[in-house]
């Protein structure tokens with residue numbers, strides 16, 4: 211399978227090159243040169259497969275001759291062996307027509323584990339084959355950092371450094387990062403805020419001498435290989451609920467548009483999905499876009515669902531490329547406009563095309579808390595604020611008729627409630643308990659590096675700590 215850039219000026223390249231490169235040289239994002247497609251019979255035949263086998267079957271269509279289905283299945287088996295539920299991504303029934311898809315059974319209890327655990331193995335394999343080493347550098351405001359440190363810790367060919375803004379992540383999130391004590395895995399507390407962290411990461415990537423010397427790489431959701439494993443749970447959920455015959459729709463708490471785009475990829479692969487619901491918090495840039503076709507950036511307003519406090523959804527560029535008939539030059543033009551003027555618009559017929567597959571709704575903090583409280587009172591179940599935004603949007607889609615009355619709705623539960631205990635407590639009066647494997651988290655030993663907000667200081671710290 212070949213990969214091409216959404217901006218039309220890099221590629222085609224192979225799967226492993228796309229994996230290790232991350233962001234295309236023209237600033238675009240990689241996508242498969244064409245969407246592989248399963249027939250309904252082929253999807254039927256997936257029903258008896260285990261989660262790892264299903265992952266192998268689906269991802270093999272994207273790796274072509276480079277990695278076999280058997281090897282992908284093996285990698286998925288290893289990636290998900292430590293998850294605390296035998297079905298890996300189980301469903302919980304709320305009503306006959308509404309189910310939660312629980313994506314918090316990995317080591318850091320947020321859905322990022324599903325992709326990151328696979329990605330670490332994919333990196334290992336690609337680096338081993340070429341005898342290279344890599345340094346992974348990322349900035350986090352929460353869930354990505356801990357998932358990446360957990361997944362990449364102790365891997366022979368990779369050193370990983372994650373910057374977080376000192377004193378500005380939740381206690382649980384910070385402990386999840388600083389308690390990873392393994393060779394080559396480093397959490398760095400930066401004296402600054404999240405934007406400072408991100409700017410510093412960008413500055414290091416723009417330092418080409420450093421970048422080439424250490425083999426600098428990124429694992430944020432612009433990497434195609436992070437989306438690939440996320441397609442799998444859309445198939446597993448649909449198959450478990452009677453798909454492909456039963457009509458299914460998904461509601462997806464959305465920030466960077468990675469998870470919901472994986473759902474759209476599942477559609478392109480032939481999985482019948484009636485609609486994908488984009489659920490946002492008060493940072494509603496996508497809700498506004500789907501109303502009038504204008505993408506207009508505003509300032510981020512912190513909410514109870516911090517992993518969705520985003521104004522620029524980087525993965526949206528992949529959908530834009532598809533909506534524009536894969537016209538890389540047009541994407542390049544719109545993205546340039548967006549970065550210089552903070553906005554761009556698409557014509558009505560493009561918006562109409564987008565509205566066929568997607569619907570977008572948003573909830574503010576008060577509405578989010580009301581959903582948490584309602585689910586606790588009616589079903590005796592605690593959900594986290596991100597999952598609550600998803601459920602609230604799912605109901606809005608039902609009420610407005612954008613999802614049919616005989617459709618089964620699956621709302622993605624993207625984090626465990628104990629990852630956001632304060633918000634859950636305030637909304638429901640209940641204190642969520644960490645799962646057994648994290649019960650002693652707050653008592654664990656921790657170590658972290660500290661760095662001032664300065665590129666030279668960060669680079670010398672990484673040079674000192676990385677294994678050679």
Ligand SMILES: *Cc1c(COP(=O)(O)O)cnc(C)c1O
Nearest residue numbers: 353464465466467468469517625
């Ligand atoms: C990352 C994250 C999201 C947003 O997912 P995107 O793929 O960025 O749209 C939502 N909820 C939780 C809990 C997350 O960690």
